[in-house]
Amino acid sequence: MGTVVVGFVPKPEGEAALDRAIEEAKLRGARVVVVNSHRGGGDLDQESSSRADQDMEAVKAKLDAAGVDHELRKLVRGFEPAEDLIGIADDADAELIVIGLRRRSPVGKLILGSNAQRILLDAKCPVLAVKADA
Amino acid sequence: MGTVVVGFVPKPEGEAALDRAIEEAKLRGARVVVVNSHRGGGDLDQESSSRADQDMEAVKAKLDAAGVDHELRKLVRGFEPAEDLIGIADDADAELIVIGLRRRSPVGKLILGSNAQRILLDAKCPVLAVKADA
Helix, strand or coil: CCCEEECCCCCCCHHHHHHHHHEEEEHCCEEEEECCCCCCCCCCCCHHHHHHHHHHHHHHHHHHHHCCCCEEEEEEEEEEEEEEEEEHHHCCCCCEEEEEECCCCCCCCCCCCHHHHHHHHHCCCCCEEEEEEC | EEEEEEECCHHHHHHHHHHHHHHHHHHCEEEEEEEEEEEHHHHHCCHHHHHHHHHHHHHHEEEEEEEEEEECCCCCCCCCHHHHHHHHHHHHHCCCCEECCCCCCCCCCCCHHHHHHHHHHCCCCCCEEEECCC
């Protein structure tokens, strides 16, 4: 069974990435691995951690409802999210990584975030970039 | 029938994008629109133009062999390739754009090309970024 790896953040672009990852997994008969990365230390106090757990509960409910095989990976460590995502995709021999991109405003800068650039440039497998609906 | 739009350049990453676009079109029961953009003027002398025609013949042969519905769009005009690709994808209400990215060397810069960034940021539909096999 193939693997679709998706980077999840509790924002519209993260939800869009999750939804698309589920669709792609169904299309390919693959399972979904959801990666939710947090930097350790001061960034993640107890309140944030408990909110993150609630977010992941909602993710799990969506995956259960969709009926796709899945695994949730919540990572709290010192790596950049891009490294976590690429490492997990490599280990799982993923066939696809799905990431969410923020929509830029009409006057927004034409620069992709460094995490997105790193995933696009360094992932071994194809990367599907989706945006939240306008 | 859905549409998968692919930006083609006669380079390993362009061939990888075309191959993947064909796979994705088969998976989705979609057609493939191949966009081959050239800036007009001095950039495209007769020799380059005739070589470009040969490249597109090879693309057509590959699409015929794959048995997917397709359309070839060779554009020679003053727009950036990103604008051509996004414009055609919008007009066709594409469900997916496939682009090829160059692999960066181990010491390569961590910066995506401006055309790729523009497509990723401005396309209305999801964008699948693929690289040539190492």
